[in-house]
Amino acid sequence: MASTIRVRAIANGDTTEVQALIQHPMDSGFVKDAQGAVIPAHFIQQLSFEHNGKRVFLADWGPAVAKDPYVKFAFKGAAKGDELKISWVDNKGASDSTTAKIQ
Amino acid sequence: MNFSIEKFSATRRLVLQGTGAVALFGLGGLAAPPARAAANDKYPEEAFKLKTDKDAIQALYGRTAEASDKVKLDAPEIAENGAVVPISVTTTLENVTSISFLVTGNPNALAASYAIPEGTVPGVANRLKMQQTSNVIAIVDAGGKLYSATKEVKVTVGGCGG
Numbered sequence: 001m002a003s004t005i006r007v008r009a010i011a012n013g014d015t016t017e018v019q020a021l022i023q024h025p026m027d028s029g030f031v032k033d034a035q036g037a038v039i040p041a042h043f044i045q046q047l048s049f050e051h052n053g054k055r056v057f058l059a060d061w062g063p064a065v066a067k068d069p070y071v072k073f074a075f076k077g078a079a080k081g082d083e084l085k086i087s088w089v090d091n092k093g094a095s096d097s098t099t100a101k102i103q
Numbered sequence: 104m105n106f107s108i109e110k111f112s113a114t115r116r117l118v119l120q121g122t123g124a125v126a127l128f129g130l131g132g133l134a135a136p137p138a139r140a141a142a143n144d145k146y147p148e149e150a151f152k153l154k155t156d157k158d159a160i161q162a163l164y165g166r167t168a169e170a171s172d173k174v175k176l177d178a179p180e181i182a183e184n185g186a187v188v189p190i191s192v193t194t195t196l197e198n199v200t201s202i203s204f205l206v207t208g209n210p211n212a213l214a215a216s217y218a219i220p221e222g223t224v225p226g227v228a229n230r231l232k233m234q235q236t237s238n239v240i241a242i243v244d245a246g247g248k249l250y251s252a253t254k255e256v257k258v259t260v261g262g263c264g265g
Contacts, residue, residue, distance in 0.1 A: 015224065026232075028210075028232065030210060030234075045146050046146055054220070055144075055218075055220055056220060056222065056223050057217065057218070057219070057220070057223055058144060058217065058218035058220075059215060059216075059217050059218075059229075060146055060147055060151075060215065060216040060217070060218075061214075061215050062151040062211060062213055062214055062215065063151075063211075063232075064206060064209050064211065064213075064214035064215070064231055064232045064233075065214060065215050065229065065230070065231055065232070066186060066187045066188070066229075066230040066231055066232050067186065067187070069229065069230065070228075070229060070230050071227065071228065071229045072191070072227070072228040072229070073217075073223065073224065073226065073227050073228075074223070074224040074226065075222055075223040075224060076222045076223070076224070077222050
């Protein structure tokens with residue numbers, strides 16, 4: 001199955017800029033469907049980025065993060081060709097992970 | 104798979120912190136659970152359920168924030184679509200360990216909280232939902248103190264009520 005995670009990590013000198021886009025409904029639990037029934041909350045709770053076994057970024061998300069969430073950050077100490085491991089888990093216990101090469 | 108690793112490291116962290124607490128207070132009594140979710144890897148479930156920004160900040164950090172011009176919050180003046188509001192923060196502060204975003208007009212104020220380990224640049228860009236015109240607050244935890252920046256974003260179409 002295609003990964004839900006799309007990542008671009010670009011090293012520029014010592015700093016690596018990471019952009020990630022994840023496919024997820026991020027239902028808040030406040031929205032009703034066409035029949036008036038509440039769509040239950042379904043959102044990513046934690047998103048983690050690891051480089052060489054060290055966590056470089058951790059996101060704790062609530063349902064107020066927009067659908068198909070996007071996040072951008074930068075960290076130091078990585079080189080081109082290194083691997084960046086990304087994983088998320090949502091409030092229903094579903095999860096996904098992928099590994100991206102730093103460009 | 105992955106999550107079990109997450110869980111494991113979170114547990115290990117708790118255990119380590121527990122050990123630290125025991126070491127600090129001698130061996131008397133049980134090690135108290137770590138006080139603040141923001142300080143470890145555990146998902147701060149309770150903080151996300153609180154309605155007001157004040158309560159959420161208190162639950163997350165246990166302190167209050169002071170406004171600082173060293174926290175640069177970038178958000179649109181007017182968001183045409185409240186379902187996708189691009190918001191980012193950068194800061195010149197040092198020793199940043201955590202950055203959080205709160206939206207005062209949402210049913211639950213806390214939107215996102217990010218752990219910034221050493222070596223990570225203190226800045227985040229993300230996209231949040233906003234139910235109505237309200238303030239967006241960015242909180243930066245730097246060297247154990249909380250700093251904030253606030254900006255009002257006008258929302259023409261809310262992003263929470265469908």
